[in-house]
Amino acid sequence: MTHDETETLLGAYALDATSPSEREEVEAHIAGCPRCQAELAAHREMAAMMAAGLGGEVPARLWEQVAASTFSAAPPPAPVMAPPLLGPVAFRPAKQERLGLAVLARRARALTLGLATAAVAAAVALASFFGVQVNQLHSQVHHLEQQVGAASVATAAAVAAAGPHLTVTLAAADGRRAATVIVAPKGLAYWISSSLAGLPGSQTYQLWGLVRGKPVSLGLLGPQPRQPSSFRIEAGTSKLMVTAEPAGGVPLPTTAVLAVGTVPAGALS
Amino acid sequence: MNDELATASDASLAVGVARWRPEALAEVYRRNAGAVFGLAKRLLVEEALAEELTQEVFVSFWQRPERYDPARGSLRAFLLAVAHGRAVDMLRSETSRRAREQRARAVAGAGYDLEQEVVELVANERVREALDKLPETERSAIELAYFGGHTYREVATIQNEPEGTVKSRIRSGLRRMERELAHLSEGTNR
Numbered sequence: 001m002t003h004d005e006t007e008t009l010l011g012a013y014a015l016d017a018t019s020p021s022e023r024e025e026v027e028a029h030i031a032g033c034p035r036c037q038a039e040l041a042a043h044r045e046m047a048a049m050m051a052a053g054l055g056g057e058v059p060a061r062l063w064e065q066v067a068a069s070t071f072s073a074a075p076p077p078a079p080v081m082a083p084p085l086l087g088p089v090a091f092r093p094a095k096q097e098r099l100g101l102a103v104l105a106r107r108a109r110a111l112t113l114g115l116a117t118a119a120v121a122a123a124v125a126l127a128s129f130f131g132v133q134v135n136q137l138h139s140q141v142h143h144l145e146q147q148v149g150a151a152s153v154a155t156a157a158a159v160a161a162a163g164p165h166l167t168v169t170l171a172a173a174d175g176r177r178a179a180t181v182i183v184a185p186k187g188l189a190y191w192i193s194s195s196l197a198g199l200p201g202s203q204t205y206q207l208w209g210l211v212r213g214k215p216v217s218l219g220l221l222g223p224q225p226r227q228p229s230s231f232r233i234e235a236g237t238s239k240l241m242v243t244a245e246p247a248g249g250v251p252l253p254t255t256a257v258l259a260v261g262t263v264p265a266g267a268l269s
Numbered sequence: 270m271n272d273e274l275a276t277a278s279d280a281s282l283a284v285g286v287a288r289w290r291p292e293a294l295a296e297v298y299r300r301n302a303g304a305v306f307g308l309a310k311r312l313l314v315e316e317a318l319a320e321e322l323t324q325e326v327f328v329s330f331w332q333r334p335e336r337y338d339p340a341r342g343s344l345r346a347f348l349l350a351v352a353h354g355r356a357v358d359m360l361r362s363e364t365s366r367r368a369r370e371q372r373a374r375a376v377a378g379a380g381y382d383l384e385q386e387v388v389e390l391v392a393n394e395r396v397r398e399a400l401d402k403l404p405e406t407e408r409s410a411i412e413l414a415y416f417g418g419h420t421y422r423e424v425a426t427i428q429n430e431p432e433g434t435v436k437s438r439i440r441s442g443l444r445r446m447e448r449e450l451a452h453l454s455e456g457t458n459r
Contacts (some may be wrong), residue, residue, distance in 0.1 A: 007440075008436055009436060011436070011437075011439035011441070011443045011444075012440070015353070015415045015439060016354050016418075017414035017419065017420045017421045017439065018420065037341065041342045043440075043443045044342055044346045044347075044349075044350050045447075046443050046447050047349065047353070047443075048304070048349045048350075049396045050400070050415060051308040052304050053307075054303075054308050054311055063295075063298060063302070065320075065324050066324050066331075067291070069324070070328055070331040158295065167274070167292045192292075193289060193290070
């Protein structure tokens with residue numbers, strides 16, 4: 001199809017009003033024609049503006065369905081996300097069976113853009129969080145609600161994310177994102193994604209809240225904290241932190257903080 | 270609230286989705302689900318089908334965010350183009366042929382009030398004005414194609430005009446509206 005022939009079809013093409021064979025021919029031409037690409041883009045924006053007014057009430061369950069078929073099936077980030085500063089802890093690559101290799105490779109490419117090599121040994125500095133004197137050691141150690149099913153937690157988290165919420169990003173010592181937590185009103189929080197590397201079975205990740213300067217256990221994340229889980233944080237929590245601890249958990253952190261995120265002041269009032 | 274996300278650009282939201290950030294998809298959904306669902310419902314009529322299509326649009330964006338190229342337009346235009354294309358495929362599929370024939374007969378018959386519906390639906394005043402300013406034949410060709418899901422050949426049958434004429438009308442109408450809106454936005458910017 002010549003440029004002129006294609007041009008006359010651009011309006012109809014932008015509105016999906018051509019036959020399938022015309023569509024193919026237009027696409028073949030457009031691929032190499034910046035002028036037609038620009039005109040098509042303008043037509044599509046115009047069409048979108050016409051459709052913008054159609055926005056009506058969207059059933060709430062629709063987002064739940066989207067969330068259920070996306071987040072629960074979301075794989076962990078590709079293995080280019082090197083383990084954060086785990087010291088002597090062995091690194092086990094995450095399971096990836098849910099995604100095709102091509103997709104993983106694509107994601108990996110996208111991810112590497114923003115990632116520098118981990119090198120900073122700032123865990124030492126972060127560990128000073130725990131230099132505080134702690135008198136009350138009766139922190140509750142319990143498992144997070146993983147057993148109710150990752151998918152339902154993911155759905156709940158997605159619903160929370162669609163309403164008023166805060167997103168707390170836990171960063172590793174080198175500044176890279178290690179995990180994302182969504183905090184809904186009233187302190188219900190969801191651990192929704194993580195790039196923390198797998199731990200040996202003898203260890204577990206443990207999540208802590210820093211409440212008025214004292215670490216309070218929020219629960220155990222297990223050695224592979226990929227699945228969404230939910231927990232509660234109390235008013236006055238200023239930080240969320242993760243450490244690697246012996247399986248079964250500990251009442252107070254015994255190792256360096258691997259990731260930390262700030263809960264904005266007043267967020268939980 | 271998450272101010273960072275609420276003001277994030279289309280490109281950075283797409284990057285967020287590429288990094289599996291659920292909150293980025295939630296924001297994309299918050300901004301665009303209304304229009305996508307509205308367009309799907311307008312085209313497919315049946316609410317359950319429109320829901321299915323809307324879900325499909327966002328799930329496929331989660332799975333293949335790299336299909337969106339920020340250099341080629343807004344994320345909304347992209348998502349709506351995906352939704353429109355898919356809706357039209359569903360309408361034109363073999364299984365809905367019968368319904369389609371009935372629809373075409375209804376359209377060709379008396380009392381087709383698509384135009385009135387569109388006037389009510391196109392909420393944005395500036396867009397509606399631009400649409401209103403079009404020559405009648407251009408406007409109804411665009412409406413029949415975009416909101417009615419008809420091919421330009423079908424529009425030609427409905428309007429009883431040559432196919433080539435309808436093809437040009439759709440394009441010239443769109444271009445006229447684009448110029449009109451560009452002109453309007455220049456006016457308001459001054």
